Amino acid sequence: MTYANSESGAEWFARPDNDTGKPGLSFSCTMCGNCCSGDGGYVLFTDAESEALAARLGVTVSEFLDRYTHDTIAGRSLREKKSESGYECIFLDRNSIPGKGVCGVYEDRPMQCRTWPFWRSNLAGPWSWANAAKTCPGLNSGRRYSVQEIRVLREKVDM
Numbered sequence: 001m002t003y004a005n006s007e008s009g010a011e012w013f014a015r016p017d018n019d020t021g022k023p024g025l026s027f028s029c030t031m032c033g034n035c036c037s038g039d040g041g042y043v044l045f046t047d048a049e050s051e052a053l054a055a056r057l058g059v060t061v062s063e064f065l066d067r068y069t070h071d072t073i074a075g076r077s078l079r080e081k082k083s084e085s086g087y088e089c090i091f092l093d094r095n096s097i098p099g100k101g102v103c104g105v106y107e108d109r110p111m112q113c114r115t116w117p118f119w120r121s122n123l124a125g126p127w128s129w130a131n132a133a134k135t136c137p138g139l140n141s142g143r144r145y146s147v148q149e150i151r152v153l154r155e156k157v158d159m
């Protein structure tokens with residue numbers, strides 16, 4: 001997927017790209033786990049999401065917050081555990097599917113995870129999308145997301 005230098009701006013993805021001639025962006029997760037691991041980061045969540053995760057895990061919200069989250073400069077975040085790749089989300093499951101990294105709380109994962117990679121930071125321009133593609137092999141392949149779908153996802157979190 002390539003764009004001419006002039007194809008930048010807030011809605012660059014609304015223009016046909018040079019390879020497919022179509023607007024929108026393609027993405028299908030390969031379950032590599034890269035977005036849930038690496039140098040460390042934040043997975044922020046709402047009160048409703050913490051309630052859903054606590055219920056899923058069979059603990060109280062207070063227990064959930066104590067066991068599975070911690071304070072960061074960005075806000076309360078899911079904890080991470082040390083791994084071969086640095087740090088990874090406490091809920092990343094590398095055992096259920098050999099060679100894959102899957103979310104252990106997938107149905108109740110926070111909106112931040114649900115909306116990857118359609119974050120404002122990745123959609124700032126073709127360069128930021130290309131940068132995200134360096135670590136996420138799911139970008140630029142598989143399902144084509146329409147411009148409207150991308151707009152909706154982009155607005156869901158402040159990332």
Ligand code: SF4
Nearest residue numbers: 029030033035136138
């Ligand atoms: S980095 Fe991309 S392909 Fe890998 S698990 Fe995350 S979303 Fe899926």
